[in-house]
Amino acid sequence: MKFTIQKDLLLESIQHVMKAISSRVIIPILTGIKIEAINEGIKLTGSDSDISIESFIPTEENGIIHVENIQPGSIVVQSKYFPDIIRKLPLKTVEINTTDEFKVNIISGGSEFHLNGQDPNEYPQLPTLYSENSFTLTNTVLKELIKQTVYAVSTVETRPILTGVNMTLKDQGLNFVATDSHRLASRHLPINLVDNQLNFNSVVIPGKSLVELNKIIDENDETTSISVTENQILFQTKNLYFLSRLLDGNYPETSRLIPDQSKTTILTKTKELLNAIDRASLLARENKNNVVKLETKSDNRVEISGHTPEVGQVIEEVNSESVEGEDLKISFSAKYMLDALKIIESDNVKIEFTGAMRPFIIKPENDEDILQLILPVRTF
Amino acid sequence: MKFTIQKDLLLESIQHVMKAISSRVIIPILTGIKIEAINEGIKLTGSDSDISIESFIPTEENGIIHVENIQPGSIVVQSKYFPDIIRKLPLKTVEINTTDEFKVNIISGGSEFHLNGQDPNEYPQLPTLYSENSFTLTNTVLKELIKQTVYAVSTVETRPILTGVNMTLKDQGLNFVATDSHRLASRHLPINLVDNQLNFNSVVIPGKSLVELNKIIDENDETTSISVTENQILFQTKNLYFLSRLLDGNYPETSRLIPDQSKTTILTKTKELLNAIDRASLLARENKNNVVKLETKSDNRVEISGHTPEVGQVIEEVNSESVEGEDLKISFSAKYMLDALKIIESDNVKIEFTGAMRPFIIKPENDEDILQLILPVRTF
Known part of the structure; x- marks a missing residue:
């Protein structure tokens, strides 16, 4: 693997996927960031099994070259050092290449890092989510409804289902509810749906996933596509793929409160x-x-x-x-x-x-x- | 005691004296801030016995009225609550008055706080320092030489004398040295002294005192007067009085290193x-x-x-x-x-x-x- 990339773009992608990385995971390789180079661009992946984030940097965008000299390949680097190294490099571009023994070389001006990497084939295959069960929101609306509900989720694990935000199809729209049993927040979102476009009744999205998603999504008029299956939810926006497991169990009926x-x-x-x-x-x-x-x-x-x-x-x-x-x-x-x-x-x-x-x-x-x-x- | 004061000025003074206040002092009343109102203005005091800071807000300055309706008196308020209360008050002015039972009333717009205070007569009398042994530095130079030396003081208490900065009279000027025995920082300051103006050889100023002093002093062309006695040093600038004990003991001879x-x-x-x-x-x-x-x-x-x-x-x-x-x-x-x-x-x-x-x-x-x-x- 080899490529030369704009440092700022790489750093932004690193910061995105770091939101999914935890030092407390059971699978050691998940403390790393997976880097994949293909001719179309560079893909970074971070995951803690509950949340998986992929960030893609296209080789070229609107006529501007972001990545050059690509030799396809992949590697896993330690997330503890990689972000700081990239941020502190002296030039605006950085060359990254790998050797056969999973070593990673990071070169920028007079600065050369030689890091121990890990075999990318040992990195778990992320579940790919296929669902026709999807709808679209503008980023501004998505961030708004996260802010309006997620603060009220429970932070204690005594009733795990309450650590999530309940999303239901209701009254010609989507309903979002969070409660920790002492207070409740709810937001109704009228939405234009074609008949049978969505066929889920009620899912519970972990509050933590929404908090991290909110940090990554910029407040703008671009849209995020949201797909739902029985146990996963995918938020997909330009160059970003944010997959979260859903919480198991029945969310309590709150309307009578x-x-x-x-x-x-x-x-x-x-x-x-x-x-x-x-x-x-x-x-x-x-x-x-x-x-x-x-x-x-x-x-x-x-x-x-x-x-x-x-x-x-x-x-x-x-x-x-x-x-x-x-x-x-x-x-x-x-x-x-x-x-x-x-x-x-x-x-x-x-x-x-x-x-x-x-x-x-x-x-x-x-x-x-x-x-x-x-x-x-x-x-x- | 009673007065009405500009909130921002009071807050600035509070923040200054808070630098001397520690929650770990042996004398409980020293966790409080002493407030004294005299006709000329309001004086706040904070102290942890090692460092004592007094900040004065004059009734009038350059024709601008800072304090009104003064009835002289004094009180000690709890430093844990007082700064937050003042900062969050709704109006730009605040009235503070006391009752006979050491209660303090803080009034601003529709907001009224009634706090338990303490007897100001129980607050220790601060040592007053009289010394002819003094010189003057501009604040910019004072801050510079703190920055250039204090980082090298020892942070462990095994050799307490090394937690301070050594100031000596030497070579037609002042010499400042700090060392933790692994590294050393020194600054020579040529200074015009009249014969016998200063008659100390060597004093050691606690690093912590200099760090706090540096936070309070603004970088400007105003001057700070520095007076030295056998066991104390006083930094005095406009409306501010910063007194620190000196460290006991002989500072090691470092020049041969x-x-x-x-x-x-x-x-x-x-x-x-x-x-x-x-x-x-x-x-x-x-x-x-x-x-x-x-x-x-x-x-x-x-x-x-x-x-x-x-x-x-x-x-x-x-x-x-x-x-x-x-x-x-x-x-x-x-x-x-x-x-x-x-x-x-x-x-x-x-x-x-x-x-x-x-x-x-x-x-x-x-x-x-x-x-x-x-x-x-x-x-x-």
Whole structure:
């Protein structure tokens, strides 16, 4: 194998596939990066068995030459050293070649690295996914819906199914739901589907896969094609192939958790409420649950307060747009509330309560596709 | 105590005094920040007994009002919460007042904090330092000489005296030396002194104090006044008072370590050598000592190499300006060499060797005031 490549492009591809590489894998060769040179370009692969990422650098793109002097072949290099080496090379191009004993030479200006590589034939064959079961989203929408749901997945392994985001076909669109059983995030995405284009009901995508995918995909108008099989999901975008296993098991039915009526409704400036809760939580950091209290007052005022006996007390007064319905005192996790408010982009947020002991709903003003739910904390 | 103050100025002062505050102090009240209001302004104090910092915010400066509605008094607040609270307040000004029971109220817009404070009379009286034994440096020079020496202090406590920078009066100027016994950094500072203006011979300033001082002092043409007594040193600049204890004990005589002749001299581009050694050390990270090898070659070439059997080998060729004297093969710590090269600002660096087993000298081209020494590693 031999080729000369633009350093920056190679580095970008390395950073993409590194997102799938873990030092804690059972199969040692998976700590490496597989490099394959074909006449059409260079393909890098990283995998931890759960997530596999392939990044392709075409020989030529829009008339610009990215790779030269290709002699096809492949090798596996140690991922612990390769990224730093490439980043620190002195020139803008780098020559990479291999010898018969799986040695890799990396040459750039007066700098020469001779590394021990591994036999590419020992690298596991990645499952190839064939599915007609696919649809397309713009990258902007894909990143949006990851951000709007993945923060609410469970981070503990007691119920593994809750560490994923549930995607279902529903109401002429796709529904994404995440919950850790204390709070829930859901996003409905209306989508134009031809009859029977998609024939899955419900799959659960690991939260970790979505977090890594979100880091790689650029926010732009290009599209990502998403294909689903029984146990895998493939995200395919220009020069990038991101394959993740799906989680096994049945995702709990969450729709009955969502109250269909409310007793108290607050409409208020999102940013102002977020900052007030952030400050109110400062003194509550010592508490494991980081609990703050919300209380409705006269004249559309809402009071947020936090208290830790040893440290002191904080009282925040928020002048809301409107406070309708019954008076309310309720306590909840400041962290959950901040997480929910952070993903709301509209100026105003609407919060619907059905009493101090019932879950309450947080949603943007004038947008029924995003809905978040938080369970209160009993303190009264 | 009561006053209303510009939030940003208060925050800056807090960040200054926080540099002296440690959560591991023996005297609990020293985990707090002392706030004193007098008619002339607000003084904050932080201390861990070794370092004490006072920051003063004048009521008025250049016709601009910084503090208003002052009722003199003082209080000690918990440093764990105070900085975050001030930073997150909603308005540009904040009112701070105290009650009889050492409670502190912090009010800004709709935000009200009521914190438990502590009795300011329990805060230790800081030693006041009176010394005629003082001189003045511009902040730029002060920061420069901290940077040029403090990196070489010892970080282990086996010989506590080596954790400091030795300052001596010598050769019509001040001499600053730091060594951890494997390498040495020294800076000579010619200074115009009136006869007998300074009457100390040698003091040792804790490296940690200089690191913190360097963070606080802005790089500008203002001056810092430095006063020395037998066991303390005071750095005083506009509105800032930085007091550090000195280290006890005799600093070792280091001048005899510095070779007065050389057998091989290399003159080369600083940045190019630095990058080559940085790359050569990539594969040596596994070794505790991070050792690289330097070898002189024909035609003013210098070869830097690094080798770790399991990983591979790197060879860097550096085309130097000149290589004079005997041929040389020498091994040394890449980290020490990188530290030394990083503080050299001239385009070219001069390295003077007296054989593979002897310490070698690194200095900027055409500057005799900066000198660095590294002990080689025996590998041959």
